[in-house]
Amino acid sequence: MANSASEADMEAAGPLSVPVMGDPGGVRHTGLDPESEQWVRALESKGRPYEEACTRLHAVLLRIARFEIGRRATHDVAGPERDDLAHQAAADALLAITRKIGQFRGESKFTTWAFKFVVFEVSTKLGRHFWRTPGVTLDNEEWERLPDRFGLDPGAETEARELLVDLRAAVDEVLTDHQRRVFVALVVNGVPLDALVDKLGTNRNAVYKTMFDARSRLRARLSDLGYLPTSTSRPS
Numbered sequence: 001m002a003n004s005a006s007e008a009d010m011e012a013a014g015p016l017s018v019p020v021m022g023d024p025g026g027v028r029h030t031g032l033d034p035e036s037e038q039w040v041r042a043l044e045s046k047g048r049p050y051e052e053a054c055t056r057l058h059a060v061l062l063r064i065a066r067f068e069i070g071r072r073a074t075h076d077v078a079g080p081e082r083d084d085l086a087h088q089a090a091a092d093a094l095l096a097i098t099r100k101i102g103q104f105r106g107e108s109k110f111t112t113w114a115f116k117f118v119v120f121e122v123s124t125k126l127g128r129h130f131w132r133t134p135g136v137t138l139d140n141e142e143w144e145r146l147p148d149r150f151g152l153d154p155g156a157e158t159e160a161r162e163l164l165v166d167l168r169a170a171v172d173e174v175l176t177d178h179q180r181r182v183f184v185a186l187v188v189n190g191v192p193l194d195a196l197v198d199k200l201g202t203n204r205n206a207v208y209k210t211m212f213d214a215r216s217r218l219r220a221r222l223s224d225l226g227y228l229p230t231s232t233s234r235p236s
Contacts, residue, residue, distance in 0.1 A: 036110035043101045054094060060111070061090040061118045068122040072194060085125050093118035127198025130191070142189050143168055163227060170221040179214040182207060 032040065042053035065086040096117050104113055143164060171180055182200075185191040186207075197204055222228045 032106045033109060036104075036106060039110040039114075040101060040104060043098055054098065057097070057114065058090055058094050061093050061114065062086060064115060064118050065089040065093070065122055068119055069126065072122070072126060072192070085122075085129065089118055089121035089125050093121045096121075123194045123204070124198060126192065127194040127196075130195035130198075141184055163222075166225055166227070167218065167222065170218050174217045174221050175214050179210055179217070182210045183214045183218075186211065 039053065039057070042049050043057070045053075066083070069082055069086050069089075093114070097114050104110060107113075171183060175183060182196065185196050186193065191199075193204060193207060197207055200207070219228060
């Protein structure tokens with residue numbers, strides 16, 4: 001699975017230097033780095049300094065949103081639709097940031113803190129977009145398409161089919177209902193992670209944990225059946 005967003009992703013979205021925004025006045029925020037203090041003071045001000053800060057911040061958020069959507073989105077989100085999702089994510093992130101600017105305490109740089117808002121909006125919007133496709137449900141099970149999705153060599157098709165029969169039985173026998181639902185959605189049906197998070201009303205870390213536990217159980221069962229070597233190492 002893809003790694004969670006980081007400051008490296010932010011840098012890949014484009015340069016994040018902050019132009020000097022003037023001095024909007026107000027109380028100095030001690031303990032903040034100079035760039036973060038500029039952002040906070042401007043976003044807590046009024047009039048022109050506030051409007052200029054919002055314009056600049058929106059541009060930063062839009063670059064990040066475009067990068068994140070490009071990194072996560074499947075082929076069904078492209079062209080004007082993809083850019084529209086990026087603009088929606090940037091706008092909603094900006095609104096959330098301006099509403100919660102008083103909660104920024106400086107544990108990280110302001111841009112890192114703001115980055116989390118736009119990543120959340122991208123995840124939410126991509127997740128909801130997936131379920132708008134006609135006929136897409138969480139109840140479908142496409143086991144017969146699994147060999148093709150994994151790109152297995154046709155010469156190994158018979159062995160692959162035997163493995164899938166035992167894997168499907170293991171999924172039914174050793175996983176909890178929740179683990180089975182998550183595993184089938186992600187691995188069998190190819191549901192994007194963000195879409196599953198949206199449907200289950202959970203978060204990415206919770207889904208990662210569920211998948212880790214499910215794969216540990218399945219690996220143990222497949223090892224017992226002789227498909228995998230018995231190992232105490234972390235499951236792949």
